Each structure stands twice: as C-alpha cells, then as structure tokens.
Amino acid sequence: xxxxxxxxxxxxxxxxxxxxxxxxxxxxxxxxxxxxxxxxxxxxxxxxxxxxxxxxxxxxxxxxxxxxxxxxxxxxxxxxxxxxxxxxxxxxxxxxxxxxxxxxxxxxxxxxxxxxxxxxxxxxxxxxxxxxxxxxxxxxxxxxxxxxxxxxxxxxxxxxxxxxxxxxxxxxxxxxxxxxxxxxxxxxxxxx
Amino acid sequence: xxxxxxxxxxxxxxxxxxxxxxxxxxxxxxxxxxxxxxxxxxxxxxxxxxxxxxxxxxxxxxxxxxxxxxxxxxxxxxxxxxxxxxxxxxxxxxxxxxxxxxxxxxxx
Numbered sequence: 001x002x003x004x005x006x007x008x009x010x011x012x013x014x015x016x017x018x019x020x021x022x023x024x025x026x027x028x029x030x031x032x033x034x035x036x037x038x039x040x041x042x043x044x045x046x047x048x049x050x051x052x053x054x055x056x057x058x059x060x061x062x063x064x065x066x067x068x069x070x071x072x073x074x075x076x077x078x079x080x081x082x083x084x085x086x087x088x089x090x091x092x093x094x095x096x097x098x099x100x101x102x103x104x105x106x107x108x109x110x111x112x113x114x115x116x117x118x119x120x121x122x123x124x125x126x127x128x129x130x131x132x133x134x135x136x137x138x139x140x141x142x143x144x145x146x147x148x149x150x151x152x153x154x155x156x157x158x159x160x161x162x163x164x165x166x167x168x169x170x171x172x173x174x175x176x177x178x179x180x181x182x183x184x185x186x187x188x189x190x191x192x
Numbered sequence: 193x194x195x196x197x198x199x200x201x202x203x204x205x206x207x208x209x210x211x212x213x214x215x216x217x218x219x220x221x222x223x224x225x226x227x228x229x230x231x232x233x234x235x236x237x238x239x240x241x242x243x244x245x246x247x248x249x250x251x252x253x254x255x256x257x258x259x260x261x262x263x264x265x266x267x268x269x270x271x272x273x274x275x276x277x278x279x280x281x282x283x284x285x286x287x288x289x290x291x292x293x294x295x296x297x298x299x300x
Contacts, residue, residue, distance in 0.1 A: 025223060047235065149196075168197040
C-alpha cells in the first residue's frame with residue numbers, strides 16, 4: 001500500500017467514524033448517563049464504546065445502517081454491565097457535577113443566585129441519583145438524549161406506554177424530592 | 193399521540209419549576225464540543241489505533257535509516273566498538289553482533 005492509499009483509507013475511516021459518532025453519541029451518552037449515575041463514568045464509557053466502534057469499523061461498514069445503532073448500544077450495554085460488576089451497585093450522589101468546570105453561571109448572576117443555582121443542581125443531581133434505575137434511565141434518555149418514548153422503547157425493549165409511565169413517575173418523585181429541598185433551604189422566617 | 197403523560201400529581205407551577213431545574217441539569221450534562229473533540233482524539237490517536245497507517249508512512253524512512261546504519265557509522269567510535277573481552281582496541285569484526293537497532297526504530 002502506498003503512502004497516498006494509506007492516507008486516503010485513513011481519511012475515509014475517520015470520516016465514517018465521525019458520522020457514527022455524530023449520529024449516535026447523544027443517545028448513547030444519555031443511556032450511559034442514566035445507567036451509570038455519574039457524569040465521569042458515563043464519559044469514560046462513551047469513550048470506551050467508541051474505541052470499540054473504531055476497532056470494528058470494517059464490520060460496521062458492512063452492516064445495514066439500522067443495525068449499526070443496535071450494535072453500538074449493545075457494546076455500551078455490555079460495558080456498563082462490566083462496570084457495574086467492577087464497582088458494585090451505584091447509587092450515585094454525584095458531587096462531581098458541582099466540581100465540573102462546565103457548571104458555568106452567567107456573569108450577571110450575583111453570588112447568592114450562583115449559590116442557589118448550584119444548590120438546586122446539587123439537589124436535582126442527588127434526587128436523580130436516588131431514583132430507581134428503571135425510572136432514571138428513561139427519564140435521562142428523554143431529557144438528555146432528546147429521545148421519544150418510542151425510541152426509548154425500542155432501545156430498552158419495553159413498551160412505549162411503560163416508558164411514558166416511568167418518566168411520569170420519575171418526574172413525580174423528583175418534584176417530591178425538590179419540594180423537600182425547598183423546605184430545607186428556605187429562610188428560617190418563612191418556615192415558621 | 194402525545195409523547196408524555198400529564199403530570200397529574202404536580203401543580204402547573206411545580207411542573208414548570210421541575211422543567212426549569214431539569215433544563216439546568218441537562219445544560220450541565222450535555223456533551224460539549226471540547227469533550228467530543230477530546231474523545232475523538234483519544235480514540236483516533238491512541239497507541240495501537242491506526243498503527244498500520246503510521247507504519248506505512250514511516251517504513252520507508254526507517255528502512256533508509258537502518259541501511260545507513262549498516263556500514264556502521266559507529267564503527268570508529270571507540271566507546272561503541274570496544275569489546276570488554278578484547279581490551280580497549282579489540283578487533284571490530286568481533287563486535288558486529290553488539291550493534292542493535294534501538295527499540296523505537298523497530299517496526300514490529
């Protein structure tokens with residue numbers, strides 16, 4: 001193989017990889033985020049998933065497009081299962097979202113608003129972490145992955161009606177948790 | 193068909209508040225362009241990934257370098273040609289087997 005041929009082959013592979021990444025990353029990330037419970041693990045597993053995609057590009061190229069998505073999800077599912085085995089059951093109360101440099105607040109916010117916003121996010125993060133996995137995963141896939149209940153249903157292999165019910169139940173529980181949070185953080189005077 | 197069940201147990205205000213805080217959470221968790229770039233680069237330039245490509249580019253240069261070493265540019269370097277068994281000026285022909293390519297020059 002000449003240097004030019006190798007270069008063209010590499011460029012074609014990168015282009016195909018980029019397309020697979022662009023097409024599926026959001027859904028895969030949302031699935032992993034829902035299952036893993038914390039952002040860092042989800043990112044690690046997303047990278048690991050796509051590392052396998054890269055190593056199996058010739059195989060993926062031969063597949064019909066609709067099977068590629070299933071293949072990538074199967075890899076992500078296996079990786080999260082392995083991760084569960086390694087780390088035990090996760091009940092993430094992820095602190096790390098607050099440490100994340102992406103938690104950027106707008107410059108117009110005053111320190112009190114910043115604090116409130118951080119506390120709300122922390123409360124929600126904790127509340128999402130406390131949700132049972134069967135409620136958390138569809139909720140995160142819908143919210144972060146922007147997936148419809150039909151799409152979630154296909155991915156998780158459960159009826160779309162069940163997906164809708166679980167999302168609704170997850171929202172109800174989150175709201176209940178946030179109500180508690182509001183009560184806890186309200187100024188002393190207003191609680192009397 | 194509506195994609196969501198109504199939040200029957202939540203007041204309108206609560207549902208809106210929940211959506212607002214969820215929006216913040218989504219924003220904080222969404223993949224950023226930097227993260228996407230970092231993931232892509234980590235995968236495409238990880239050791240062992242695409243090594244065939246780099247090998248094909250480097251092979252001619254490495255072969256040329258190897259050939260240039262064959263006549264032994266080190267031959268007259270006393271520090272390299274000295275055989276401890278032969279003393280300071282030991283015969284060069286006894287030392288050929290001591291000359292090795294550095295590991296990072298090897299292709300395999």
